[in-house]
Amino acid sequence: MNKYSLCFISFFFLFFFMLMNFFMMIYFIKNEMVMFFEWEIISFSSMNLVMSILLDFISLIFMMFVSLISAVVIYYSKSYMSSELNLNRFIILVLMFVFSMILLIISPNMISIILGWDGLGLVSYCLVIYYQNIKSYNAGMLTVLSNRVGDVMILMVIAWMMNYGSWNYIFYLNFMFNDYSMQLISLMIILSAMTKSAQIPFSSWLPAAMAAPTPVSALVHSSTLVTAGVYLLIRFNNLLMETLFIKFFLLISGLTMFMAGIGANYEFDLKKIIALSTLSQLGLMMSILSMGYYELAYFHLLTHAMFKALLFMCAGKVIHLMNNNQDIRMMGGLSLYIPLTSLCLNISNLALCGIPFLAGFYSKDLILEVISMSNLNFLIYNLYYISTGLTMLYTMRLLMYLMINDYNLLVIYNLYEEDYIMLKSMYMLLFMSLISGSFMSWVLFSYPYMIYLPFNMKLMVIYVVLLGMLMGIFISNMKINFLNKFMMTYNMSFFFSLMWFMPSLSTYGLNYYFLLMGQKLLKNIDMGWSELYSGQGMYNIIKYYSLINYMYQMNNFKIYLYSFVLWMMIMIMMIMLI
Structure with a gap:
């Protein structure tokens, strides 16, 4: 079997699955249908373990987007991972990842959700450590240990929901708002989604x-792993609106958006800039979700998936051509040498900024206008608009470094555009980045939203975008980092560029001590006391008594003589004591 066969089979299967979901979605929306399937696996003492499937327009649209991006990414991997000897293993891991996400999407049941949720965590760990070096191992351990917090929260929800007689959370969301235990469940769900x-x-x-291969980044950071938390909160939306923690969650998600926007302006690693922009958009989705507009969060989730997957694929092509160098200071003038890839990169970047009539504009502009119309405090309002300006700022800085500045890597170089497999896969997502915003706005919102605002407030988005664009061009033209010299001290810039010291706190403050504790438990318990008193200890005792038994079985006269003398001495001593 050719090593590319699995690529083609997976691509055609996922593409067919996407078309099937598309036609089902149209049919379901037209007839306002929801389908709920239930398969009872086991029943014990009034508790039923059932496998449930919920098909409605939310799950069908999301499955359609996930399967389209997965198909394109697998086709892209045929060229990107062509030098990989174990390409089939990589494709199987990606397919397991997609299957876990689909299981999560169609599940209205906490048991099947934990299967999909943990499947995502485990397979993402395998994909992050795929290149098997120290950096990858550290990144994988940080990823899996951070996500374990959310897994434990969902396990606690499963344990708590045994009080209700079923794990089908979908039945409880609308009528148990005043129950204190549902407040507890909502807190655990929020924490798991945050991780x-x-x-x-x-x-x-x-x-x-980002230590994972670039096709994995395109899949993970657009439509699967990081959006699983947003999707879970969309499903739990009715319950969340009544909880006490929702305003605190709004503040946290707003700060995440702001922190990621600032961090991306200090970063020089191409993939990390795109990762931080993903984090910023996740903060945007979570914050609008915590205000109760779950349709807007879902809309932005879908449009964001398209242009972010395209952005990662373009970045992968650029990194390939740059001899696997990811530093944007070494790049420049790419639009002269790889114009088609540059076109895809620029359009996906502008869609991210919310330039009118691209995919991101329809969701982002609507979100910002709803924010302007909402009864919110000034801090949250400013966080939204400053974060939008920062998005434009780091995008223009990235485009200036990649397209306008001079090429700085090698004197002799070979930049070429001839990889048609990568280009064809990018064109499919380019088409979706252009039309998915308007298409999804027609599908999700059956009537037009008319938002009336004062003229200056209506144009606030345009003002912020233009200001961010000018600042981005200004900063990228500085020979030294403008932010460091004029706006902040060295220590403050150090603080902002390191994501508010979160990597250090997570690695040394949390994960390091857990791993150290695990090492001590292994040394003292597994290889210490439990060895002495379980396996190894039992082995030594049985061996000792077996040797004694063996000596008796040898029928040696001296042994019986010694035993008789010893027995007689014991009897004499007992008689004397009496």
Whole structure:
């Protein structure tokens, strides 16, 4: 079997699955249908373990997007991972990842959700450590230990929901608002979503996960792993709106958006800039979700998936051509040498900024206008608009470094555009980045939203975008980093560029001590006391008594003589004592 066969089979299967979901989605929306399947696996003492499947327009649209991006990424991997000897192993890992995400999407049941949730965590660990070096191992350990917090929270939800007689959470969301235990469940769900979607203080694993191959980054950071938390909160939205922690969650997600926007302006690693922009958009989705507008969060989730996957694929092509160098200071003038890749990169970047009539504009502009219309405090309002300006700022800085500045890597170089497999896969997502915003706005919102605002407030988005664009051009033209010299001291810039010291706190403050404790437990318990009193100890005792038994079985006269003398001495001593 050819090593590329699995690539083609997976691509055609996922593409067919995407088309099937598309036609089902149209049919379901047209007829306002929801389908709920239930398969009872086991029943014990009024508790039923059932496998449930919920098909409605939310799950069908999301499955359609996930399967489209997965198909494109697998096709892209045929060229990107062509030098990989174990390409089939890589494709199987990606397929397991997609299957876990689909299981999570269609599950209205906490048991099947934990299967998909833990499947995502385990396979993402295998993909992050794929290149098997020290950096990858550290990044994988940080990823998996940060996500374990969320896994434990969902396990606690499963244990707590045994009080209700079923794990189908979908039945409880609308009528148990005043129950204190549902407040507890909502807190655990928020915490688990915060770990998977990398909100403060669990943000440090997301840029670290860039150690994975670029096709994996395109899949993980657009539509699967990081969006699992957002999707879970969309499903639990009715319950969350009544909880006490929702305003605190709004503040945390707003700060995540702000922190990631600042961090991206200090970063020089191409993949980490895109990862931080993903973190910023996740903060945007979570914050609008915590205000109750779950349709807007879902809309932005879908449009963001398209242009972010395209952005990662373009970055992968650029890194390939640059001899695996990811430093943007070494790049420049790419639009002269690879114009088609540069076109895809620029359009996906502008869609991220919310330039009118690209995919990101339809969701981002609507979100910002709803924010302007909402009854919010000034801090949250400023966080939204400053973060939007920062998005434009780091995007323009990236485009200036990649497209306008001079090429700085080698004197002799070979930049070429001839990899048609990568280009064809990028064109599919380019088309979706152009049309998915308007298409999804027609599908999700059956009637037009008319938002009336004062003229200056209506144009506030345009003002912020233009200001961010000018600042980005200004900063990228500085020979030294402008932010360091004029706006902040060295220590403050150090603080902002290191994501508010979160990687250090996560690695040394949390994970390091857990791993140290695990090492001590292994040394003292597993290889110490339990060896002495379980396996190894039992072996030594049985061996000792077996030797004694063996000596008796030898029928040696001297042994019986010694035993008789010893027995007689014991009897005499007992008689004397009496």
